[in-house]
Amino acid sequence: MEWTLARRCAAMNASAIREILKLAEQPGVLSMAGGLPSPHGFPVEALREASAKVLRDTPREALQYAASEGHGPLREWIAAHLALRGLRADPAQVLVTSGSQQGLDLLGKLLLDAGSAVAVESPSYLGALQCFGVFEPGWAPLEGDEDGPHPDALREAARDRAARPRFAYLLPNFHNPTGRLMGDARRDALTDAARSAGVPLVEDDPYGELWYDAPPPAPLAARRPEATVYLGSFSKVLVPGLRLGYLVAPPALMPKLLQLKQAADLHTGGYAQRVVAELVRDGLLERHVPTLRARYAAQRDAMAAALRAALPPGCAWRAPQGGMFFWLRLPEGLDATALLPRALQAGLAYVPGAPFYAARPDARTLRLSFVTLDAAQIASGVATLGRLLHAALAERDGRLAAEEPVAGDVATSAPAPAASRPMIREEAP
Amino acid sequence: MEWTLARRCAAMNASAIREILKLAEQPGVLSMAGGLPSPHGFPVEALREASAKVLRDTPREALQYAASEGHGPLREWIAAHLALRGLRADPAQVLVTSGSQQGLDLLGKLLLDAGSAVAVESPSYLGALQCFGVFEPGWAPLEGDEDGPHPDALREAARDRAARPRFAYLLPNFHNPTGRLMGDARRDALTDAARSAGVPLVEDDPYGELWYDAPPPAPLAARRPEATVYLGSFSKVLVPGLRLGYLVAPPALMPKLLQLKQAADLHTGGYAQRVVAELVRDGLLERHVPTLRARYAAQRDAMAAALRAALPPGCAWRAPQGGMFFWLRLPEGLDATALLPRALQAGLAYVPGAPFYAARPDARTLRLSFVTLDAAQIASGVATLGRLLHAALAERDGRLAAEEPVAGDVATSAPAPAASRPMIREEAP
Numbered sequence: 001m002e003w004t005l006a007r008r009c010a011a012m013n014a015s016a017i018r019e020i021l022k023l024a025e026q027p028g029v030l031s032m033a034g035g036l037p038s039p040h041g042f043p044v045e046a047l048r049e050a051s052a053k054v055l056r057d058t059p060r061e062a063l064q065y066a067a068s069e070g071h072g073p074l075r076e077w078i079a080a081h082l083a084l085r086g087l088r089a090d091p092a093q094v095l096v097t098s099g100s101q102q103g104l105d106l107l108g109k110l111l112l113d114a115g116s117a118v119a120v121e122s123p124s125y126l127g128a129l130q131c132f133g134v135f136e137p138g139w140a141p142l143e144g145d146e147d148g149p150h151p152d153a154l155r156e157a158a159r160d161r162a163a164r165p166r167f168a169y170l171l172p173n174f175h176n177p178t179g180r181l182m183g184d185a186r187r188d189a190l191t192d193a194a195r196s197a198g199v200p201l202v203e204d205d206p207y208g209e210l211w212y213d214a215p216p217p218a219p220l221a222a223r224r225p226e227a228t229v230y231l232g233s234f235s236k237v238l239v240p241g242l243r244l245g246y247l248v249a250p251p252a253l254m255p256k257l258l259q260l261k262q263a264a265d266l267h268t269g270g271y272a273q274r275v276v277a278e279l280v281r282d283g284l285l286e287r288h289v290p291t292l293r294a295r296y297a298a299q300r301d302a303m304a305a306a307l308r309a310a311l312p313p314g315c316a317w318r319a320p321q322g323g324m325f326f327w328l329r330l331p332e333g334l335d336a337t338a339l340l341p342r343a344l345q346a347g348l349a350y351v352p353g354a355p356f357y358a359a360r361p362d363a364r365t366l367r368l369s370f371v372t373l374d375a376a377q378i379a380s381g382v383a384t385l386g387r388l389l390h391a392a393l394a395e396r397d398g399r400l401a402a403e404e405p406v407a408g409d410v411a412t413s414a415p416a417p418a419a420s421r422p423m424i425r426e427e428a429p
Numbered sequence: 430m431e432w433t434l435a436r437r438c439a440a441m442n443a444s445a446i447r448e449i450l451k452l453a454e455q456p457g458v459l460s461m462a463g464g465l466p467s468p469h470g471f472p473v474e475a476l477r478e479a480s481a482k483v484l485r486d487t488p489r490e491a492l493q494y495a496a497s498e499g500h501g502p503l504r505e506w507i508a509a510h511l512a513l514r515g516l517r518a519d520p521a522q523v524l525v526t527s528g529s530q531q532g533l534d535l536l537g538k539l540l541l542d543a544g545s546a547v548a549v550e551s552p553s554y555l556g557a558l559q560c561f562g563v564f565e566p567g568w569a570p571l572e573g574d575e576d577g578p579h580p581d582a583l584r585e586a587a588r589d590r591a592a593r594p595r596f597a598y599l600l601p602n603f604h605n606p607t608g609r610l611m612g613d614a615r616r617d618a619l620t621d622a623a624r625s626a627g628v629p630l631v632e633d634d635p636y637g638e639l640w641y642d643a644p645p646p647a648p649l650a651a652r653r654p655e656a657t658v659y660l661g662s663f664s665k666v667l668v669p670g671l672r673l674g675y676l677v678a679p680p681a682l683m684p685k686l687l688q689l690k691q692a693a694d695l696h697t698g699g700y701a702q703r704v705v706a707e708l709v710r711d712g713l714l715e716r717h718v719p720t721l722r723a724r725y726a727a728q729r730d731a732m733a734a735a736l737r738a739a740l741p742p743g744c745a746w747r748a749p750q751g752g753m754f755f756w757l758r759l760p761e762g763l764d765a766t767a768l769l770p771r772a773l774q775a776g777l778a779y780v781p782g783a784p785f786y787a788a789r790p791d792a793r794t795l796r797l798s799f800v801t802l803d804a805a806q807i808a809s810g811v812a813t814l815g816r817l818l819h820a821a822l823a824e825r826d827g828r829l830a831a832e833e834p835v836a837g838d839v840a841t842s843a844p845a846p847a848a849s850r851p852m853i854r855e856e857a858p
Contacts, residue, residue, distance in 0.1 A: 002629045002656040004595055006542045006564075009685050039489035047492065048484045055477045060468035063476065063670035098527050098672070102694045109563055113435045114543070131692040134538055135435075166433055200431045227431040241492035241699040243527070256438050263560040264693070265531045270670040272698060 007114075008136050017355055020340055024349030030381040032368040033349040035176065035324065039372075041292050042239050043284060050278040054271065062271045068262045070096025070246070071273035077280050078232070078246050085208070086218030087230060089248045095257055098268045100206055100233040100245030104131040106260045107202055107229060110253065111166045112137050119157045119168035119199065121149050123356035123365070125176045128169055128204065139358035140165050146318060148172065148182035151193035158197035167200045167229075173216045174207040174323025177356045177367040181321050184217040191223040201228040206245075209237045209289050211322035212297035226250050234276055236324075237289050242272040296324070302375035303368065303382065310386030312393055326368045327353070330389065333396040336366035339388060348384040436543075437565050446784055449769055453778030459810040461797040462778040464605065464753065468801075470721050471668050472713060479707040483700060491700045497691045499525025499675070500702035506709050507661070507675050514637070515647030516659060518677045524686055527697045529635055529662040529674030533560040535689045536631055536658060539682065540595045541566050548586045548597035548628065550578050552785035552794070554605045557598055557633065568787035569594050575747065577601065577611035580622035587626035596629045596658075602637040602645045603752025606785045606796040610750050613646035620652040630657040635674075638666045638718050640751040641726035655679050663705055665753075666718050671701040725753070731804035732797065732811065739815030741822055755797045756782070759818065762825040765795035768817060777813040 024031045054062050069075070075094040082089060097103045104127070112118065112135035120129065122141035129139075140157040142149035149170065158164045170190070172182035182190070194201055203220045221230035233245040249257055261267070279285070303326055304319040314331030330336060336352040343350060353365025368385075370378060453460045483491050498504070504523040511518060526532045533556070541547065541564035549558065551570035569586040571578035578599065587593045599619070601611035611619070623630055632649045650659035662674040678686055690696070708714070732755055733748040743760030759765060765781040772779060782794025797814075799807060 002627060003540065003679075003682060005685065006538065006540055006545070006595075008542075009539060012685060012688050034494075036494050039493050042489060042492050044484065044488040044492070047488070048481070051480055051484060052477070055473065055480060059473040059476070060471055063471050063473070063668035064468050065463075065465050065664075065669045098694045098698075101692075105693050109435065110438060111432065111435055113437075116435070127692070127695070130688070134689065134692050166435075198431060235494075239492035240494045243694060243696070243698040250432075253432060256434065256441060259441050259559070260563065263530075263556070263563050264534050265527045265672060266556070267672070269527075269672040269698060269701060271701070 008134055011133060011136070012130075015355065017337065017340070017352060020344065021349060021351070023344045029344060029347050029349050030373060030377050030384070031349040032370070032373065032381055033351045034369055034372060036369075036372055037236050037240065037292075037324070038295065041295060043279075043288050046279055046284050046288075047239070047275065050275045050282075053278055054274045058274065062274045064270065066267050066270035066273070068258055068267045070094065070268060071270065071277055073281065074273050074277040075246075077277065078248075081280070082219075082230070082232070082248065086222040087225070087248065088222070089225070090251075093248050093251055093254060095247050095249065095254070095261060096268050096273060097245045097247060097261070098265060099235060099240070099243045100204065100231045100247070101127055101131065102264065103229075103231045103245055103247040104128050104202075104204070105134075106247070106257055106264065107167070108132050108135040109260050109264075110256055117157070117163050117165040119154060119165040120358050121170060121175065122358065122360070123177055123353060123362075124169065124358065125171060125204065126356050129356070129358055132169070137166075138163070141358050141360070142168065146180055147186045148175075148180065149190065151186075151189045154190065154193045154199060155197050158199050164197070165199050167202045168194060169202045169204065170220065171204045171207075172220060173205050174210060174320055174325075176207070176323070177325055177351070177353060178327040179318070179320030179323050179325045180327075181216055187217055187220055187223060191220055195224060195227070202231065203228055204231045206231075206233040206236050207323040208232075209285075210293065210296060210324070212293055212300055213321045216322065221248065229253065237285060237292065238276065238279070242269075242276065244268065244272050244276055296371050299370045299373070299375065299378060302378045303370040306379045306382035310383045312386065312390050314393070315389065324369050324371045326370065328366050328368060329362070330364040330366070331393060331396075332364070333400070334389070334392050335363045337363060339392060343385065343388055346384050346388055348381045348388070350385070437563055440562060440565070444784065446766065446769070446781060449773065450778060450780070452773045458773060458776050458778050459802060459806050459813070460778040461799070461802065461810055462780045463798055463801060465798075465801055466665050466669065466721075466753070467724065470724055472708075472717050475708055475713050475717075476668070476704065479704045479711075482707055483703045487703060491703045493699065495696050495699035495702070497687055497696045499523065499697060500699060500706055502710065503702050503706040504675075506706060507677075510709070511648075511659070511661070511677065515651040516654070516677065517651070518654070519680075522677050522680060522683060524676050524678065524683070524690060525697050525702060526674045526676060526690070527694060528664060528669070528672045529633065529660045529676070530556055530560065531693065532658075532660045532674055532676040533557050533631075533633070534563075535676070535686055535693065536596070537561050537564040538689050538693075539685055546586070546592050546594040548583060548594040549787050550599060550604065551787065551789070552606055552782060552791075553598065553787065554600060554633065555785050558785070558787055561598070566595075567592070570787050570789070571597065575609055576615045577609065577619065580615075580618045583619065583622045583628060584626050587628050593626070594628050596631045597623060598631045598633065599649065600633045600636075601649060602634050603639060603749055603754075605636070605752070606754055606780070606782060607756040608747070608749030608752050608754045609756075610645055616646055616649055616652060620649055620657075624653060624656070631660065632657055633660045635660075635662040635665050636752040637661075638714075639722060639725060639753070641722055641729055642750045645751065650677065658682065666714060666721065667705065667708070671698075671705060673697065673701050673705055725800050728799045728802070728804065728807060731807045732799040735808045735811035739812045741815065741819050743822070744818065753798050753800045755799065757795050757797060758791070759793040759795070760822060760825075761793070762829075763818065763821050764792045766792060768821060772814065772817055775813050775817055777810050777817075779814070
């Protein structure tokens with residue numbers, strides 16, 4: 001064809017999983033695949049009122065081109081709101097973005113050259129991997145435990161100063177996809193390690209307000225403000241469809257970020273910013289978010305109970321303390337991607353874990369969202385998953401039994417039977 | 430500081446002119462600087478009704494995450510609407526973007542590697558230069574005449590096949606900043622030249638509906654659909670504050686464009702798309718755009734008359750047949766950037782032409798917008814400009830007179846007096 005594509009496009013591939021998951025939109029499929037908030041949680045009436053008010057009182061201002069940095073009163077509210085969570089920033093450090101996804105794009109442009117290293121959790125948010133991938137970085141995956149990435153992994157990633165990561169991308173609160181929460185001590189240890197290793201931080205926090213047991217510890221940005229960019233979003237606590245997020249950056253980065261924002265889309269829609277400014281000024285989030293927490297906590301509990309009831313031995317998970325996801329590890333010998341078509345056929349959609357890994361995917365993992373389905377649907381969907389996994393295990397064991405008699409065939413590539421390794425079956429707190 | 434910026438940031442500089450133009454927001458300054466449409470032309474009542482309808486009938490769909498390619502009915506309308514202008518495309522070729530500025534960003538990502546050449550008109554839209562600049566291209570400026578870039582210039586830019594431009598970025602309709610309209614024959618000649626030179630086209634068309642004398646010829650994309658991406662926008666014909674644009678691309682490019690869109694901001698806001706879909710379905714643009722044309726045509730005429738009345742000899746311009754801008758070339762020895770602070774002090778803002786050039790700026794050029802001011806303000810602002818230019822010419826001639834007596838000083842760097850070169854003073858048609 002006439003077109004010569006940029007080199008970055010060669011590494012981009014249409015997600016096979018996305019193609020498969022189009023089937024999840026068919027009637028009769030219960031989807032635990034999406035990262036969508038529940039539309040039942042949208043404060044529609046309040047949005048109607050705020051929208052009418054903005055279009056009545058300031059229509060021409062709301063509908064005209066606007067400042068690239070964002071709507072002043074909204075930036076002020078964001079700064080004041082974050083101060084309550086321990087992150088003190090001037091409104092001049094706040095840049096309103098077209099969803100926090102755009103914040104990732106702007107940071108990729110600001111900080112990544114082709115070949116620059118980026119440290120990411122293993123696994124990490126798929127959308128961030130795709131977004132940073134556009135800038136052709138090298139990946140430095142950070143291994144960790146249930147409390148977050150190991151500080152030593154970050155130190156190790158920065159050992160070669162020439163290949164030192166331009167930043168570490170971290171989701172401390174109810175991480176996507178694993179749901180894990182980074183504890184206070186780990187936050188301190190990790191910021192200390194990053195400081196001594198000279199690695200700045202990008203802290204993505206779309207889920208921080210969605211805690212079901214106790215509020216999360218103060219953000220990383222509160223501990224290391226000069227070298228952390230914090231990303232926030234209204235998509236999970238209000239609605240996604242207005243595409244409204246923000247970042248908070250050290251003052252030294254703001255001029256370039258602002259130029260990149262101008263180049264990317266001039267500015268984020270003024271109407272959306274004013275509607276949200278109207279809502280938050282009026283205290284809507286203080287009233288609304290607790291109702292989301294109650295709703296999602298009950299759904300989280302329903303999924304935890306359903307998993308306990310339905311899954312075969314050898315599955316490992318941990319009920320999250322917030323956010324939207326359970327992260328499930330299947331018994332040895334099962335592959336979540338390979339099982340997906342059968343799950344869809346049985347009426348259940350989930351996201352296999354493999355694409356969330358920048359390197360070395362764990363094929364046994366998958367992500368389940370609990371926020372868009374009610375308790376009965378959750379029980380039904382998880383029961384479907386349980387039946388599927390029992391069947392898959394029976395097949396696996398039959399396969400193994402058929403392979404076993406070959407004497408001397410020690411180095412078989414077939415997985416060892418589940419019983420040969422102790423599996424932790426984790427449960428809700 | 431801890432942060433290492435990407436190489437691309439070194440070439441990005443805060444616009445000195447943008448800083449100066451912040452003064453244009455002070456009371457008492459008449460601004461002809463902006464590229465804003467007139468807020469008096471916003472169909473506020475229709476927007477209120479469409480907004481209320483969307484939030485009443487489909488609130489949860491409008492406020493939820495949505496498809497990256499855009500809202501189906503809006504894509505269908507766009508395809509049908511462009512067919513009326515001679516550009517036939519399937520709705521599947523339409524990608525809804527967060528303003529057409531985002532279309533430029535996506536195309537930069539799709540097509541530009543560091544060092545790739547991009548052919549641009551000389552001058553060209555500043556926001557496109559900034560946007561493509563993020564991808565560190567080399568520039569191939571295309572010289573032209575009042576009808577558009579010379580086909581030979583495009584052939585010449587593609588002569589070295591190794592450095593052949595990845596695309597030529599063109600604004601055939603009421604070009605920003607010059608206001609020029611590319612005629613039908615030039616469109617054919619230019620697409621022929623591009624085809625034979627193997628250079629794809631990016632056709633940016635925010636102003637095509639804003640014609641005041643006659644509709645423009647069919648788009649370049651209608652002449653060469655397989656190798657042209659067409660960019661459109663609702664910002665100038667409806668409102669900018671919803672940030673809604675679109676691109677129409679050859680089918681082969683759509684999968685990668687869609688992935689880049691996902692990585693950039695997941696999708697464009699569903700509320701905004703549904704409100705606009707509601708408005709256009711109802712035929713609003715057919716009723717509304719003619720009122721904009723009438724309003725802007727009168728203001729165009731007012732500016733043409735004011736320029737004829739107020740400007741000193743030696744200024745050159747041409748009244749545009751559409752769009753938002755007059756492009757003015759000052760007499761020799763005057764510098765539009767240097768004069769801007771004095772203009773602001775006298776209560777007038779304009780944009781100097783220099784930043785619109787990818788290379789070799791013409792310091793004598795400036796851009797005047799006629800769409801946000803009424804006829805009296807236009808007359809007053811242009812009179813201010815006239816006084817300023819008369820004064821500057823007097824100073825210039827005094828300076829020249831003072832320098833002239835030095836015998837033998839032939840190679841003076843001072844410009845020749847205006848009288849020494851014939852200046853064309855162009856007028857409204």
